[in-house]
Amino acid sequence: MNTTFQLETRNLSHRFAANEEILSQINLQVPNASIYGFLGPNGAGKTTTLKLILGLIAKQQGEIFIGGKSFNAHRIELLHQIGSLIETPSLYSQLTAYENLAVWQKIYQCPKKRIDEVLALVRLSDTGKKKAGQFSLGMKQRLSIAIALLHNPRILILDEPTNGLDPNGILEMRELLKQLNQEKQLTILISSHLLAEIEKLVTHIGIINKGNLLFQGTLHELLQKQEQTAHVVLATTNNQHAATLIDPKWILPTSDEKKLLLREMPHEEIAAINKKLVQNGIDVYEIHSEKTDLETIFMNLTGN
Amino acid sequence: MLRLFLHSFQSEWLKKKRSAASWLTLAGALLIPAIMLAARIIESDQLYADNTSPKLWKMLFRDCWQGMAVFMLPMGIILVTSLVAQLEYRNNTWKQTHTTPQPLTFVFLAKFAVVLVMLVQFFILFNIGIFVAGMLPALFFPDIPFPYAAYPIKAILRENTSFFIAALPILGLQYLFSLQFKNFLIPLGLGIGLFVASMIALSWKYGFLIPYAHGAHHFSGYSYGQVVGKEMYLYSLIYFAIFMLASYFMYIYRKSKG
Numbered sequence: 001m002n003t004t005f006q007l008e009t010r011n012l013s014h015r016f017a018a019n020e021e022i023l024s025q026i027n028l029q030v031p032n033a034s035i036y037g038f039l040g041p042n043g044a045g046k047t048t049t050l051k052l053i054l055g056l057i058a059k060q061q062g063e064i065f066i067g068g069k070s071f072n073a074h075r076i077e078l079l080h081q082i083g084s085l086i087e088t089p090s091l092y093s094q095l096t097a098y099e100n101l102a103v104w105q106k107i108y109q110c111p112k113k114r115i116d117e118v119l120a121l122v123r124l125s126d127t128g129k130k131k132a133g134q135f136s137l138g139m140k141q142r143l144s145i146a147i148a149l150l151h152n153p154r155i156l157i158l159d160e161p162t163n164g165l166d167p168n169g170i171l172e173m174r175e176l177l178k179q180l181n182q183e184k185q186l187t188i189l190i191s192s193h194l195l196a197e198i199e200k201l202v203t204h205i206g207i208i209n210k211g212n213l214l215f216q217g218t219l220h221e222l223l224q225k226q227e228q229t230a231h232v233v234l235a236t237t238n239n240q241h242a243a244t245l246i247d248p249k250w251i252l253p254t255s256d257e258k259k260l261l262l263r264e265m266p267h268e269e270i271a272a273i274n275k276k277l278v279q280n281g282i283d284v285y286e287i288h289s290e291k292t293d294l295e296t297i298f299m300n301l302t303g304n
Numbered sequence: 305m306l307r308l309f310l311h312s313f314q315s316e317w318l319k320k321k322r323s324a325a326s327w328l329t330l331a332g333a334l335l336i337p338a339i340m341l342a343a344r345i346i347e348s349d350q351l352y353a354d355n356t357s358p359k360l361w362k363m364l365f366r367d368c369w370q371g372m373a374v375f376m377l378p379m380g381i382i383l384v385t386s387l388v389a390q391l392e393y394r395n396n397t398w399k400q401t402h403t404t405p406q407p408l409t410f411v412f413l414a415k416f417a418v419v420l421v422m423l424v425q426f427f428i429l430f431n432i433g434i435f436v437a438g439m440l441p442a443l444f445f446p447d448i449p450f451p452y453a454a455y456p457i458k459a460i461l462r463e464n465t466s467f468f469i470a471a472l473p474i475l476g477l478q479y480l481f482s483l484q485f486k487n488f489l490i491p492l493g494l495g496i497g498l499f500v501a502s503m504i505a506l507s508w509k510y511g512f513l514i515p516y517a518h519g520a521h522h523f524s525g526y527s528y529g530q531v532v533g534k535e536m537y538l539y540s541l542i543y544f545a546i547f548m549l550a551s552y553f554m555y556i557y558r559k560s561k562g
Binding site for chain 1: 561
């Protein structure tokens with residue numbers, strides 16, 4: 001068991017009906033003090049995975065380890081180390097923000113002053129006697145984050161925590177999570193169906209689709225993948241002739257009759273190719289460098 | 305272990321603060337004594353005779369329990385039990401509850417303990433209400449004495465215990481229903497349906513088989529078939545044990561917990 005992973009699943013599979021596999025051999029590896037973005041389109045299996053990790057769904061196949069310990073064998077001990085927000089906020093609508101936190105403080109037996117601390121952290125200290133049912137969605141999400149943080153967990157599991165938040169709310173949430181990760185070395189597993197929403201936040205990424213983990217690695221590795229797919233697009237009056245004038249090492253096999261696709265190259269090299277083509281009587285209609293953005297990589301991986 | 309359970313209970317107790325279940329317990333317990341008090345004040349010409357009668361407390365107790373045992377108590381238990389579990393479904397909080405570091409058994413027992421304590425609270429409030437209904441008119445009318453009859457504490461405790469035991473099967477079965485169904489109307493509908501069935505079958509010799517009428521049976525002192533007296537309490541307790549065990553296992557082995 002690799003204890004550098006704060007959270008790890010091994011061959012986690014799940015099916016709701018006999019012929020309907022929701023998850024297939026999921027091997028999540030969430031490193032210590034990382035912010036792990038768990039990405040996938042709606043219905044990919046993200047929530048099912050997170051619910052299995054938290055023991056909210058009975059596990060059928062595979063293993064779950066938190067901090068190197070089996071979740072099944074140490075459920076209570078490990079739940080002390082996890083804070084979670086799954087799907088929509090879980091709040092007692094007739095209670096105030098303070099009372100909602102007090103409900104969980106009784107279980108975790110953390111000092112009462114922690115309630116004020118987490119309320120201040122999510123900027124809900126001044127809600128007074130206002131009931132949670134009267135809160136805006138943004139306030140409810142923030143209070144749910146406060147509940148998840150109440151007992152100073154080592155891992156935070158958040159399932160689409162920005163759902164329903166306005167852009168400002170998303171920005172605030174992102175800043176708060178970054179702060180917690182940096183200041184308290186909190187490991188954060190956050191799911192989302194929008195890469196753009198969390199790419200500025202995460203250090204690691206796992207991409208899931210139709211119950212299969214398609215990519216797992218650091219954000220840097222995903223960016224490398226992006227670099228690998230960058231290319232130069234070239235359109236001329238005679239692409240066939242142009243291809244014979246360009247060093248074959250630059251030409252990508254995906255080129256077609258209308259456009260030549262070249263490997264990513266320095267600007268000087270692009271200028272030199274352009275000059276050479278013009279000197280050989282070939283007019284250049286179009287020449288530009290094209291990078292595949294992360295969203296496109298995500299879409300390609302998930303087949304959308 | 306006991307300390308851990310106490311924490312679970314405290315958490316569950318706080319959850320029902322300001323909930324409909326809390327208000328219902330208070331209102332349900334005090335409604336009949338309040339009506340009785342109003343009736344006594346309105347018919348004030350009877351007050352002197354009543355307050356000087358040695359049977360005042362017995363009479364008040366009987367009149368109050370008549371509506372309570374037959375209708376208010378079963379309906380109150382059906383509503384309150386359903387509402388307490390509904391707090392989790394309605395607020396989408398089962399998933400939060402089930403990811404806290406406490407054994408599932410504690411969650412099950414702590415929530416049930418809340419309902420049970422609320423029932424005790426209900427009984428206490430109801431009895432205070434009866435006591436107030438007996439005492440208060442003497443404060444309003446100067447020529448009316450305080451009740452001559454001594455408050456029959458032992459007899460009242462005994463009767464309350466009987467009604468409490470008779471209420472346990474309803475509590476057990478409603479707890480099972482309310483944990484199992486997300487839709488509040490299902491436990492409520494099942495409870496009301498069984499209650500109506502028990503009322504229809506009240507005079508049937510096997511009517512005791514429907515536990516929702518045990519309170520009414522106790523109040524009426526019915527003889528139903530072979531089952532009389534203490535045997536009825538045994539039936540109530542057996543029903544309660546069966547319902548609680550079934551409820552526990554259905555809760556623990558539920559595949560999805562949030």
